[in-house]
Every structure is written in C-alpha cells, then in structure tokens.
Amino acid sequence: MGLFDFFKKANENFEQGVKCLEGDNYPDAIKYFKQVNSSNKHYDEALIHILSSLSALGEDEQVIEWFAKLSPSVPNYDQAMVDVVGAYVNTGQYEEAFAWFAKISPSSSSFSIGIINYLAALLNVESPDKYRAECEKAIVSFTKLDAADRLYTMSLKYLLRVLSEYNKFQELLHYSNIFLEIKENHPLGLYFKGEALYELEKYDTALECLNKIYCESDEFVDAVYVKALIHEQFGNEDEAQKCWVEVERLENLGSSAIVADRDGKREIVNYRNRVPRKRLV
Secondary structure, three states: OOHHHHHHHHHHHHHHHHHHHHOOOHHHHHHHHOOOOOOOOOHHHHHHHHHHHHHHOOOHHHHHHHHOOOOOOOOOHHHHHHHHHHHHHHOOOHHHHHHHHOOOOOOOOOHHHHHHHHHHHHHHOOOHHHHHHHHHHHHHHHHOOOOOOOOHHHHHHHHHHHHHHOOOHHHHHHHHHHHHHHOOOOHHHHHHHHHHHHHOOOHHHHHHHHOOOOOOOHHHHHHHHHHHHHHHHHOOHHHHHHHHHHHHHHHOOOOOOEEEOOOOOEEEOOHHHOOOOOOOO
C-alpha cells in the first residue's frame, strides 16, 4: 500500500467511525477509530471519539486507560475530562473524580454532566464528613451552571440530595425553592423543602409543605416520618401516633422512599437508600 493509499484508508476509517457513532453503534465506531494512525490529521479527534464511545458502553476502566493517551491540547479535552470523571465515579475512585472535575471549564458544553458526576461522587463516598469542603465546592460549581442548560433540573435534583446528605439545610431550603419554581408542587421539592424547614425548626411551614405530598404508597414514607416528628414537637401526640401508624403501613409496602415525577419516572428521594428517619426510642 502506497503512502497516499495509507492516508486515504485512515480517512475512510475515520469517516466510517463517525457514521457508526452517529448511529450509536459504539463497538464498530471504536473499531474504525482505532485504525486511524497517529500521523493522521484526525488522530486526536479519533481518540476523543473512542473515549466517548467507551463511556457510552460503560467501559470505565478502558475510558481511564485511553484518557491517559490524550494530550491536554486536543480539541474537546473538556469532554474527555467529563468522561473520565464519570469513569472514576463509577469505579469508586472519588478523589480522582474530584481532582479532574476541578479542571473542567464552566464554559464547557459538558459542564452540567460533569457536575452531575461530581455530585454523584459526593453521594457515594463512605465518609461524607471527610468531604465537606468538596460539598462547598459543589455548591459554588452549581452556581456557574446556566439555568437554560438542558440538564439544569437534573443537576439541581442531585444537588438537593447532596445538601440533604451533608446537612446543609439553609442551602437546601434555598435550592428546593428554586426547584419548586421550576416544578411547582413536585413531591421531590416538597420533601426536601419540608426536611430543611424541619431542621431549621420552622415546624409550621414544614408541616404545611409536607402535607401537600400525597402519601398513598411507600414512596413518601420519609415525609410521614418528618410529619410525625413535627407533631411530637408540638405535643400533638394523637396526630403523631396517626403518623407512626401510617409509617408502619407504608413501610410494609416496601419502604423504598422514592417519588414519581409527572412523567411517571420513579427516583430515589434518599440517594443510596438512606435509612428513613426513625423515631428515637
């Protein structure tokens, strides 16, 4: 094969890889991109595509391996960093995830995905107390996210979970109000707002908020827990007992503590199945 044919074949492989990528045929896309040699003008772009394809396939170890081959000067390096952050989160390497997320520019088109991965890491660490500084950084990072971003609301959901997990109740109240401005009376927003108000000892408004959640399944057992605690604070023993009876009934249905959005999609209120608030005995 002559030199001209050699480069022509590399270009054809790149074009075929792009077609496969556009059709979500990631295994074949990877096969073609791997045949683009290092002297080809598309080589760096091919590496980026290999990385994103491996990420889409959930091949986290390979994402980390191929990321190491990239030069920071390549186009779309921010996208590659987002992919490797996700890979580090999925493989439990949270320190690496935090370090690489810090290098992603807020102007990156993939910044919101990076934030979601960053927040997911904070929700998965075994000792949250060790990562309170990272939680503060997460709040600052979220403020840099454009509210018009298509993943803004999803990122906000993750932030609410982080703020709850890290006991940042003043911030939880603030951001749950923002969430409820976007999704009025959404049970997820109502729950976290009610939790924040309870922790801030604003019991009347907490109860008012939690009473808006329709509790007819185990999806909302946490909300009933908090309502019981509030009634105990008020000395309303009869109402508190009604809530505890309701809690037991709901727990017998499964105690999954999840909510459903308007599209019917079910999602965990307390990430990682955190044990719902239980009555102190």
